[in-house]
Amino acid sequence: MSDLNINKVNTEVNAVAAMSHQTDISKKGGVDILAEVKHRSEKAIRLRNEQKERGIIPSDFEKTLFEDNTVDFESYIECNVLFKALNAEALGSVDVRYANYQQSLLHLLQHCYGYFYALKSNSERYEKDIKLINSAIASSNLRSNKGNSLSTKIIKLAWKGSKVDRKKLSNYSKLLDNAWCKSRTNHHTDKNGAVLPKHFSEDVMEQGGISSYSRKSAAHLKKQNALEAEGYDCLGDKQIDLMRDAIQREAFTYADKTIDLMYSARLPSDNVFSQELRDGERICALLKWDLDNNEFRVVDTYNESGKDGVVDKAELTLYNKLKARCQEMK
Numbered sequence: 001m002s003d004l005n006i007n008k009v010n011t012e013v014n015a016v017a018a019m020s021h022q023t024d025i026s027k028k029g030g031v032d033i034l035a036e037v038k039h040r041s042e043k044a045i046r047l048r049n050e051q052k053e054r055g056i057i058p059s060d061f062e063k064t065l066f067e068d069n070t071v072d073f074e075s076y077i078e079c080n081v082l083f084k085a086l087n088a089e090a091l092g093s094v095d096v097r098y099a100n101y102q103q104s105l106l107h108l109l110q111h112c113y114g115y116f117y118a119l120k121s122n123s124e125r126y127e128k129d130i131k132l133i134n135s136a137i138a139s140s141n142l143r144s145n146k147g148n149s150l151s152t153k154i155i156k157l158a159w160k161g162s163k164v165d166r167k168k169l170s171n172y173s174k175l176l177d178n179a180w181c182k183s184r185t186n187h188h189t190d191k192n193g194a195v196l197p198k199h200f201s202e203d204v205m206e207q208g209g210i211s212s213y214s215r216k217s218a219a220h221l222k223k224q225n226a227l228e229a230e231g232y233d234c235l236g237d238k239q240i241d242l243m244r245d246a247i248q249r250e251a252f253t254y255a256d257k258t259i260d261l262m263y264s265a266r267l268p269s270d271n272v273f274s275q276e277l278r279d280g281e282r283i284c285a286l287l288k289w290d291l292d293n294n295e296f297r298v299v300d301t302y303n304e305s306g307k308d309g310v311v312d313k314a315e316l317t318l319y320n321k322l323k324a325r326c327q328e329m330k
Helices: 003-053 079-093 101-121 123-139 151-156 164-180 196-207 210-215 216-228 235-249 310-328
Strands: 251-254 256-262 283-290 293-302
Touching: 079 101, 101 123, 101 164, 101 196, 101 210, 101 256, 123 293, 151 164, 151 210, 164 196, 164 210, 196 210, 216 251, 216 256, 216 283, 235 251, 251 293, 251 310, 283 310, 293 310
Parallel strands: none
Antiparallel strands: 251 256, 283 293
16 A cells, blocks of 8 residues: 555544544533433423412513523523613513502512522622622612622612612612521521522511511511421410419519519309319409408409400510519619
8 A cells, every 4th residue: 555545544544533532522512411401491391380380470571581481590691681671670560560569569579589599599600790780880870889788789780770769679678688587497498598589479478578578687587486486476475375384383584583473362263154264274354342342343254265365465464564573673
């Protein structure tokens, strides 16, 4: 074989080898791409099915906020484009999208929180986007500084150019902070206790709506969740239980101060009502003083299990009265 033919064969072999290597890379890359596409497609289907089961139909506005129009509260579009969409909604559609203004407002705030949650959960994206956010605020002459919270910056950009006053904007940013405060764990939160974006609107409404939710500090929410962990809906319920325990022990204690509970007057018990009571049961009685006979007369009685709540109110009043006395003690 001539040198010319040998060189020709070697060239062809090298070319085939190179093509084969490129084909292997291409196949590998193709497999990875196909797997990613399949994964995203399956995820989108699961999300749509879940939203359908919950009776949620994403609006066209929501779809534009995400890559592939899939409302997953993760794949938000590029920062500057996202804020243009949020701002357009705040200025133009938030008043008319729903008949209920609060529902319409939450529709927007949910995605402010969703983006906030995405940045707080992804340090790499946060480092990239926070530079764009700071630049956008500076170029818009918005009052802000590096010390402002992320929630404040997001709300300011979303409502840029609106006539909404600063107090309301501050309340909106508090909504985001309170949802993220990680003070509890339930079906609305992630494993760390932060409200999941898809449950943001539900969580706000279940706790009294926008105004009520924004007034609750992280500390308040933590106290509330601690009460719930103990089985109480509110502090008053716990105080009533503490008062009942004090009555049973015949001593009230608060802040290491103790007041002995002294029982004085005895009422007659020869009536049908007293015969139906169990030992230790607490009742409230409306009494009339009979001066001629030097005795109390029972006008009416209220049972602690009564729906009127008279006994509960009396016990709570007594708790606060005794608490104040303990605080006055040196």
